Amino acid sequence: METNWDASILPNDVFILKDNEFFECIKHVAGDIVCEILKIQMIDSAQVLINSDDLLSFLQHNSPEINFFRDKVCFKTENGSFLIKSGITTNMSMLKKLLLVKKEEQLNIKNDQQQEQIWIDLIKKNSLLKSLFN
Incomplete structure (x- = not known):
């Protein structure tokens, strides 16, 4: 089932945020634990993520360090293995998908702007076209 993703929750400048600014954004969008998961791995920008x-x-x-952190994000089973809490995996997956959607949206906007500029330049260079639009 295809889901329509609304990436408007992410700021337009998400791909230039780094370190603390990036982590604050992640905290707002995906929560403290997801933010901590990224911090511990030094994933400090959307591009790296x-x-x-x-x-x-x-x-x-x-x-x-990892054992302490694992206790927060996993369930320990009776046989001693660990099971990552599904909310964690879902939040991570959704965050990554939102970033990819946002990147695609921004590329589409950039392409549209470039196409518009090509038309403007073409009209400016061609007097017949210019007269039609004035």
Whole structure:
């Protein structure tokens, strides 16, 4: 089932945000935990995020930092394995999809503006066309 994504929740300048500005945006859109997941991995911009694969695979490793974090985002099963909370995976997936939609929207706007400029330049250079539009 295809979903229509409304990327208007993301600011138009989302692709130039970096570090704290980016993390504040993520916090607003996807929540504190998703923001922490990105911070711990040093994913500090939208461009880095959309080019990152398997954003939750780091949870499979053991370290004091990761273990502490894993307790927040996973359920521990009786056999000792961990299950990532579905809200986390859904939020990460939706965030990435929203960013891709926003990027596509911005590319379409840029292409439309370039096409419009081509027409304007063509009209300016051609006196017959210019007379039709004046």
